[in-house]
Amino acid sequence: MSPPVPLLEMRGIRKHFGTVKANDNIDLRLYPGDILGLLGENGAGKTTLMNVLFGVYHPDGGKIFIDGKQVHIGNSSDALALGVGMVHQHFHVVPRHTVLENLMVGQKGNFGRLPKAAIRKRMDDIGQRYDLSLDPDVRVEDLTIGQQQRLEIIKALIFGARILILDEPTATLTPHETDGLFAALRAMAAKQMGVIFITHKLNEIRAITNRVVIMRLGKVITSLKNDARTSRKRLAELMCGQPIHPPERPVKTVSDASPVRLSLKNICTTGRARTHLKDINLDVYGGEIVGIAGVSGNGQKELADVIAGVLKPSSGQIYINKQLLKQISPGIVQALGVGRIPEDRTGTGLITTLPLSDSMVLPRISEKKFNRSGFLKQGAIRQFVTRLIEQYGIKADGPDIRTGTLSGGNLQKALLARELAWDPQVLLAAQPTRGLDVSAAQFVHQKFMDLRQRDRALVIISENLEELFEISDRIAVMYEGRIMDILPVEEATVSRIGLLMAGVREDAA
Amino acid sequence: MIRFRLEQRDHTPVWLNFILPVSAILAALIICGGLIALAGANVLTAYATLFLSAVSTRFALVETWVKATPLIFTGLAVTVAFRAKFWNIGAEGQLLAGAMAAAFIGARPGLPGWSLIPGMILAGGLAGAFWAAVPAYLKTRFKVDDVVTTLLLNFIIFYAMMALLEGPWKDPLSGYPDSPDIRMEAEFPILLRATRLHLGVLMAVLATPLVWILMRHTALGFKINAVGENARAARYAGLNITAVMIITAVISGALAGLAGVSEVAGIHFQVMAGISPGYGYTGIVIAMLARLNPLGIIPAAFFFAVIITGAEAMSRATGVPVFLADVIQGTALVTMLVALLFNQYRLRWNRTA
Numbered sequence: 001m002s003p004p005v006p007l008l009e010m011r012g013i014r015k016h017f018g019t020v021k022a023n024d025n026i027d028l029r030l031y032p033g034d035i036l037g038l039l040g041e042n043g044a045g046k047t048t049l050m051n052v053l054f055g056v057y058h059p060d061g062g063k064i065f066i067d068g069k070q071v072h073i074g075n076s077s078d079a080l081a082l083g084v085g086m087v088h089q090h091f092h093v094v095p096r097h098t099v100l101e102n103l104m105v106g107q108k109g110n111f112g113r114l115p116k117a118a119i120r121k122r123m124d125d126i127g128q129r130y131d132l133s134l135d136p137d138v139r140v141e142d143l144t145i146g147q148q149q150r151l152e153i154i155k156a157l158i159f160g161a162r163i164l165i166l167d168e169p170t171a172t173l174t175p176h177e178t179d180g181l182f183a184a185l186r187a188m189a190a191k192q193m194g195v196i197f198i199t200h201k202l203n204e205i206r207a208i209t210n211r212v213v214i215m216r217l218g219k220v221i222t223s224l225k226n227d228a229r230t231s232r233k234r235l236a237e238l239m240c241g242q243p244i245h246p247p248e249r250p251v252k253t254v255s256d257a258s259p260v261r262l263s264l265k266n267i268c269t270t271g272r273a274r275t276h277l278k279d280i281n282l283d284v285y286g287g288e289i290v291g292i293a294g295v296s297g298n299g300q301k302e303l304a305d306v307i308a309g310v311l312k313p314s315s316g317q318i319y320i321n322k323q324l325l326k327q328i329s330p331g332i333v334q335a336l337g338v339g340r341i342p343e344d345r346t347g348t349g350l351i352t353t354l355p356l357s358d359s360m361v362l363p364r365i366s367e368k369k370f371n372r373s374g375f376l377k378q379g380a381i382r383q384f385v386t387r388l389i390e391q392y393g394i395k396a397d398g399p400d401i402r403t404g405t406l407s408g409g410n411l412q413k414a415l416l417a418r419e420l421a422w423d424p425q426v427l428l429a430a431q432p433t434r435g436l437d438v439s440a441a442q443f444v445h446q447k448f449m450d451l452r453q454r455d456r457a458l459v460i461i462s463e464n465l466e467e468l469f470e471i472s473d474r475i476a477v478m479y480e481g482r483i484m485d486i487l488p489v490e491e492a493t494v495s496r497i498g499l500l501m502a503g504v505r506e507d508a509a
Numbered sequence: 510m511i512r513f514r515l516e517q518r519d520h521t522p523v524w525l526n527f528i529l530p531v532s533a534i535l536a537a538l539i540i541c542g543g544l545i546a547l548a549g550a551n552v553l554t555a556y557a558t559l560f561l562s563a564v565s566t567r568f569a570l571v572e573t574w575v576k577a578t579p580l581i582f583t584g585l586a587v588t589v590a591f592r593a594k595f596w597n598i599g600a601e602g603q604l605l606a607g608a609m610a611a612a613f614i615g616a617r618p619g620l621p622g623w624s625l626i627p628g629m630i631l632a633g634g635l636a637g638a639f640w641a642a643v644p645a646y647l648k649t650r651f652k653v654d655d656v657v658t659t660l661l662l663n664f665i666i667f668y669a670m671m672a673l674l675e676g677p678w679k680d681p682l683s684g685y686p687d688s689p690d691i692r693m694e695a696e697f698p699i700l701l702r703a704t705r706l707h708l709g710v711l712m713a714v715l716a717t718p719l720v721w722i723l724m725r726h727t728a729l730g731f732k733i734n735a736v737g738e739n740a741r742a743a744r745y746a747g748l749n750i751t752a753v754m755i756i757t758a759v760i761s762g763a764l765a766g767l768a769g770v771s772e773v774a775g776i777h778f779q780v781m782a783g784i785s786p787g788y789g790y791t792g793i794v795i796a797m798l799a800r801l802n803p804l805g806i807i808p809a810a811f812f813f814a815v816i817i818t819g820a821e822a823m824s825r826a827t828g829v830p831v832f833l834a835d836v837i838q839g840t841a842l843v844t845m846l847v848a849l850l851f852n853q854y855r856l857r858w859n860r861t862a
Binding site for chain 2: 058075308310329330331333334340346347348349350351352354358359362366371374375376378
């Protein structure tokens, strides 16, 4: 029997940016019914390759075949016409429009009339075939992140996609939403579509794909079948090119003698945010890591903003090192020794358009170290930033490089370096390893452990339960603006935490 | 088929920073050349007259610098404001506020003569600063759109000025809407005999490196840039956005106010309806042409002054209307905005089968 014709074949794809070879002679095949995992660390060239396929970039060399015929993909419309659809990490939706209106973008009707009825019908078909339904008349801004992603997938299908590319699709989903996505992908594969799944989460590769292509530094390292022999450890080592050692969590007992570094008493918030904090009480001791779990949008962001001094509580008290805050501002909180690693690295953390050195001294620019009676000490700033770049192994061409040119992992390292350089008493970090590869995430966790060893207090907000179980001493679960419960990690199980995340208390269940 | 498309640059080459403004100006001149041809004149002769007449004699050169002075001030004012993304379209109004304050102080009979010039500079700067601080306060406190407020405040102060000129400040002898002349001691000293090269020109030229130092080497300039590039990140990092924004507005307004002081104390010695033929608005074009770099303001303002002063000579020599100067200014803004695109993007040619 002759081998089946691949749905997609990429041969010898090359693409370089400046001197960096982002794609160096990449070969890739996708057969009908495949769910192909594309695995690699940040900067391995996965996204570049898919952008070549989707017509965003032009390769410097190489050929693309679809159904065995060579094709030219000049732009995204060409890709769509050839049946290639892509769901990006950041969604391209119009928040104020309804689902139906979003789906009509780019679709042609007869005589300038919008093809509303036709789209509704297509939505029904897709809903039944792949179990992907959405209310067509709800506004996109009222959808959850998971539903917005579903909208993007439906959009690709309406354009007639047979090859669907998903770029780190689970980064912002809850476990339940991830299950739903996986079910839909399996249904598509069963209908002989091809799915390319970009990720660096190993358990997802194990769970959903039938084949894995592993990329490192712009090259394909290997391509293998996903079977019993592909252990997580093997995948991780292939991906990083080195053995993996998870961080150790030395046993530490927090006693009543340990100092309370951060204390929130009866904190409530009001205002425009969708979720309001309701009666938050939380004590964080020196030498412990408190993980905050919860489905996205249950008050974690508001809690982070309160601790960071950005959001003023409507009632309640905040104590830092037993000192009651009379006034609250980001500057005051910082001066009392709270370091903050915001969730949105480039939105509320660093400034992408300024040099890296500016981004890294931003919170401390008024301190004597960088500032003599109002004039900047340029030498001291450069020296400080150069030292941090070395210490934290940040991949950047010196302190003057534009912040935005750094990769996600390096941005996070820069942010971490910036906040840890001042030895904070309390560290608040939100989604500290989101989008980071295994080695970068390990680096971040190791830094957290070092702080814990030195009796600092850490509050880590994460939607990644695995991470929280790995590093936390206690896990607090938030639901609708309340802390449902705080469990020592020894007593916490995924199912107990899961119930609390859904708002179910054990005594009630 | 050959198609081209825009692709984002990895980095911006240094030479591009010089090439872009120059090519933008060349493009503007080529486009406006069409208009000169339509007006029936020889394009090259017209441009030669335009540029040479403004710089060929010592007198003309001094006049061009005198013309450039208010443009340098307003260009700097807009630069500082735009760096913080405070969209100050109101340099025109702040200039008028400064001019009125200067004319008021300069004509006070009771003040000692030595105090007049410092008093005018101080009052004019403060008046401009106040007129810019109002929209900055509204922006930070109530999120009122600064483009609208700064623009509309221009009209408010202009008509307030006209009300003064038609009322209490009206010249009782001639009946013209001109304010009383400032006192002799209030006039800016002339730096070069038998010309109009006054103290204000020197102030403008000195203000430029000062603003550059402010933006580049002080903590305040650092904060202004940070707030402009990402106000949310600046706030999370503990910066007081409201304070930075209002200080920015104060500096910007004071610079624009000094343009008014300099025109009153150096050129007109009074306030009248035509004291500013839109210097505040031209300042926006100059700031864009200089790409918000204070050091770029002097060449950009000088270039505009050449066009404004040269246009009259060109008009006399070739019959092309003076309004061509306005067209060149407007076109230069558009071509510069297009050129700025190439700062971050480049053209790539695709050859497809």
